[in-house]
Amino acid sequence: xxxxxxxxxxxxxxxxxxxxxxxxxxxxxxxxxxxxxxxxxxxxxxxxxxxxxxxxxxxxxxxxxxxxxxxxxxxxxxxxxxxxxxxxxxxxxxxxxxxxxxxxxxxxxxxxxxxxxxxxxxxxxxxxxxxxxxxxxxxxxxxxxxxxxxxxxxxxxxxxxxxxxxxxxxxxxxxxxxxxxxxxxxxxxxxxxxxxxxxxxxxxxxxxxxxxxxxxxxxxxxxxxxxxxxxxxxxxxxxxxxxxxxxxxxxxxxxxxxxxxxxxxxxxxxxxxxxxxxxxxxxxxxxxxxxxxxxxxxxxxxxxxxxxxxxxxxxxxxxxxxxxxxxxxxxxxxxxxxxxxxxxxxxxxxxxxxxxxxxxx
Amino acid sequence: xxxxxxxxxxxxxxxxxxxxxxxxxxxxxxxxxxxxxxxxxxxxxxxxxxxxxxxxxxxxxxxxxxxxxxxxxxxxxxxxxxxxxxxxxxxxxxxxxxxxxxxxxxxxxxxxxxxxxxxxxxxxxxxxxxxxxxxxxxxxxxxxxxxxxxxxxxxxxxxxxxxxxxxxxxxxxxxxxxxxxxxxxxxxxxxxxxxxxxxxxxxxxxxxxxxxxxxxxxxxxxxxxxxxxxxxxxxxxxxxxxxxxxxxxxxxxxxxxxxxxxxxxxxxxxxxxxxxxxxxxxxxxxxxxxxxxxxxxxxxxxxxxxxxxxxxxxxxxxxxxxxxxxxxxxxxxxxxxxxxxxxxxxxxxxxxxxxxxxxxxxxxxxxxxxxxxxxxxxxxxxxxxxxxxxxxxxxxxxxxxxxxxxxxxxxxxxxxxxxxxxxxxxxxxxxxxxxxxxxxxxxx
Numbered sequence: 001x002x003x004x005x006x007x008x009x010x011x012x013x014x015x016x017x018x019x020x021x022x023x024x025x026x027x028x029x030x031x032x033x034x035x036x037x038x039x040x041x042x043x044x045x046x047x048x049x050x051x052x053x054x055x056x057x058x059x060x061x062x063x064x065x066x067x068x069x070x071x072x073x074x075x076x077x078x079x080x081x082x083x084x085x086x087x088x089x090x091x092x093x094x095x096x097x098x099x100x101x102x103x104x105x106x107x108x109x110x111x112x113x114x115x116x117x118x119x120x121x122x123x124x125x126x127x128x129x130x131x132x133x134x135x136x137x138x139x140x141x142x143x144x145x146x147x148x149x150x151x152x153x154x155x156x157x158x159x160x161x162x163x164x165x166x167x168x169x170x171x172x173x174x175x176x177x178x179x180x181x182x183x184x185x186x187x188x189x190x191x192x193x194x195x196x197x198x199x200x201x202x203x204x205x206x207x208x209x210x211x212x213x214x215x216x217x218x219x220x221x222x223x224x225x226x227x228x229x230x231x232x233x234x235x236x237x238x239x240x241x242x243x244x245x246x247x248x249x250x251x252x253x254x255x256x257x258x259x260x261x262x263x264x265x266x267x268x269x270x271x272x273x274x275x276x277x278x279x280x281x282x283x284x285x286x287x288x289x290x291x292x293x294x295x296x297x298x299x300x301x302x303x304x305x306x307x308x309x310x311x312x313x314x315x316x317x318x319x320x321x322x323x324x325x326x327x328x329x330x331x332x333x334x335x336x337x338x339x340x341x342x343x344x345x346x347x348x349x350x351x352x353x354x355x356x357x358x359x360x361x
Numbered sequence: 362x363x364x365x366x367x368x369x370x371x372x373x374x375x376x377x378x379x380x381x382x383x384x385x386x387x388x389x390x391x392x393x394x395x396x397x398x399x400x401x402x403x404x405x406x407x408x409x410x411x412x413x414x415x416x417x418x419x420x421x422x423x424x425x426x427x428x429x430x431x432x433x434x435x436x437x438x439x440x441x442x443x444x445x446x447x448x449x450x451x452x453x454x455x456x457x458x459x460x461x462x463x464x465x466x467x468x469x470x471x472x473x474x475x476x477x478x479x480x481x482x483x484x485x486x487x488x489x490x491x492x493x494x495x496x497x498x499x500x501x502x503x504x505x506x507x508x509x510x511x512x513x514x515x516x517x518x519x520x521x522x523x524x525x526x527x528x529x530x531x532x533x534x535x536x537x538x539x540x541x542x543x544x545x546x547x548x549x550x551x552x553x554x555x556x557x558x559x560x561x562x563x564x565x566x567x568x569x570x571x572x573x574x575x576x577x578x579x580x581x582x583x584x585x586x587x588x589x590x591x592x593x594x595x596x597x598x599x600x601x602x603x604x605x606x607x608x609x610x611x612x613x614x615x616x617x618x619x620x621x622x623x624x625x626x627x628x629x630x631x632x633x634x635x636x637x638x639x640x641x642x643x644x645x646x647x648x649x650x651x652x653x654x655x656x657x658x659x660x661x662x663x664x665x666x667x668x669x670x671x672x673x674x675x676x677x678x679x680x681x682x683x684x685x686x687x688x689x690x691x692x693x694x695x696x697x698x699x700x701x702x703x704x705x706x707x708x709x710x711x712x713x714x715x716x717x718x719x720x721x722x723x724x725x726x727x728x729x730x731x732x733x734x735x736x737x738x739x740x741x742x743x744x745x746x747x748x749x750x751x752x753x754x755x756x757x758x759x760x761x762x763x764x765x766x767x768x769x770x771x772x773x774x775x776x777x778x779x780x781x782x783x784x785x786x787x788x789x790x791x792x793x794x795x796x797x798x799x800x801x802x803x804x805x
Contacts (some may be wrong), residue, residue, distance in 0.1 A: 018736045236627035240676050241564040242557065 381590020614641020
């Protein structure tokens with residue numbers, strides 16, 4: 001039975017005593033081989049939920065091991081409450097079988113703490129961030145190329161620092177800062193109390209309210225993704241190079257849809273991190289028609305399923321290969337689904353491009 | 362004494378051909394930039410620098426033997442007189458009997474053509490051939506390969522007698538160079554890292570697309586000398602017409618190639634457009650004096666599309682042609698040579714005085730047949746002779762640098778210094794070191 005998570009397996013994860021052990025469990029539980037014969041996206045879609053459950057549990061255990069590691073080294077225990085944040089696909093609950101790290105740390109500084117005390121807290125979480133990133137790498141999660149990890153000062157800090165950071169990004173929404181804001185909008189608390197991050201989210205919501213300029217910057221940050229669909233609905237695979245005959249599922253279909261859903265959600269005050277949850281609220285609030293939401297949801301779930309088998313199409317099984325799927329390996333109905341999803345992505349991009357002007361009134 | 366009208370006419374013709382010769386030599390700048398831009402940084406100095414070296418070698422070899430073998434009086438296969446050309450004597454060159462231009466200028470003009478053909482050939486050697494091969498093969502190409510087909514078509518040889526239309530050298534210059542490039546790339550085998558175990562290929566993008574664009578623009582400009590200069594005179598004004606058909610075809614090639622890349626790949630690919638420009642130039646080279654403007658547009662557009670597909674196809678079948686020399690100069694050369702058999706108008710054929718009308722202008726299949734025969738002869742000869750020459754070189758001194766040299770780059774392995782020294786060989790400054798040691802360089 002491929003990709004299951006039984007109570008016994010959960011217990012194995014929670015009893016793992018090293019990152020190497022977690023790596024072995026991850027490889028075993030997230031073995032893509034049983035999916036090899038599945039060529040239809042519909043058959044794959046249900047597995048995405050359990051895949052994300054496995055990732056979440058392994059990452060949680062990695063954080064616990066990191067905290068224990070620091071205690072063993074004499075650094076001590078967490079001096080204040082903290083939360084571990086997942087960004088990117090982890091934050092959206094949309095991880096594929098191979099996933100990299102996009103994470104951060106937020107912690108609550110007590111009001112009475114003096115400068116020396118604050119410095120001590122910052123130092124602890126710096127060390128914790130470094131330990132987590134290294135541990136997760138050992139467990140099979142390479143740090144993301146953009147350095148969005150909790151060892152980086154940009155993605156770690158107290159609630160006040162986070163708010164200040166978001167305000168700076170929002171005041172100067174140059175390309176890079178707009179990207180950071182979009183990443184932060186996908187944040188999900190994977191460890192610790194959600195309440196710690198809540199003031200940050202509240203401030204984020206306030207900043208976006210009636211801020212058409214900022215929203216237009218966020219939109220223009222993402223619309224450069226090209227959907228590989230040509231004249232008369234012809235799918236345009238790569239014609240040469242390493243990924244010949246394949247299409248970039250991640251950047252060509254999946255992310256354009258994710259981005260458009262996110263923009264619509266943010267513009268309408270919906271602050272949850274998962275695309276499917278955002279979609280549900282867009283439906284509930286009547287922002288998109290029910291039939292349209294259903295259509296987007298159906299295709300989105302199928303795309304999430306397809307993302308699981310992408311690495312199987314390539315011998316190296318590297319993270320980079322995660323993005324591409326070979327058209328030749330898909331069933332006819334899945335290819336048709338992908339084509340419809342691309343049309344949908346283009347439609348969503350067009351709708352999103354008009355969003356700031358609609359909002360401006 | 363006042364100059365006569367005939368002297369003035371001759372002087373104007375001579376000036377135009379001299380300017381054209383300079384324009385064609387300027388194409389070497391285009392090749393240097395295009396080739397360096399299309400290859401990697403670690404080989405840039407070598408790739409650009411060898412253009413100067415091989416032009417030098419080609420000039421001397423063409424003066425000593427190549428000019429006489431191509432244009433000297435001889436038989437229908439080869440010229441056998443006029444070696445070590447003295448710069449004045451026209452006795453051995455009846456092929457130029459109708460020209461009113463000093464033969465020394467014609468020499469320069471023809472030398473520039475041979476050098477262009479050689480520059481095309483180097484595309485197949487790029488990024489992995491030994492420097493010594495450039496020395497030796499420059500001579501062998503200029504003496505044993507180029508003159509034979511050149512003599513057949515332009516030196517009064519058997520194809521000239523049959524009336525083959527190759528106005529400025531789609532076959533003589535471009536196809537010859539392209540076939541050598543093809544043979545070279547087959548014998549040299551793909552660059553390290555080009556193909557994966559499963560047969561899929563990796564893109565090895567050039568290091569500077571701006572160089573490539575500038576190179577193509579230089580070539581486009583230089584081509585006005587190449588085609589319009591092949592009138593060998595200007596007083597008739599016909600060179601203006603040829604310049605116009607050349608430009609129309611090139612423009613169509615650029616637009617068609619970009620459009621087809623956009624349609625097929627979903628992105629407007631600049632390298633594909635550049636290939637389309639060059640392919641159109643190559644194709645219109647044979648037919649520029651023989652076809653109507655609309656046909657020039659069609660010929661250019663078809664070559665742009667043809668080259669787009671063939672460059673992908675060659676890559677897929679495992680032929681690593683780094684500069685797309687065979688797709689651009691070979692396939693388009695074949696198409697261009699055949700195109701005049703299809704579109705040559707009777708009036709223009711009569712005006713030029715070579716061959717007759719093409720298939721679509723009431724000439725039947727005769728001219729097309731002559732063009733096809735000429736192609737078959739040229740392809741067979743150049744393929745066989747270049748295969749023999751390069752195989753002998755491969756078996757004796759070797760064509761290719763070692764793996765280590767290829768990895769480190771030809772700038773360092775063949776010339777002892779980088780084309781981009783600051784970037785690839787950073788200077789390490791040690792704050793505590795003495796002035797003497799801080800000035801030393803450390804290889805990284």
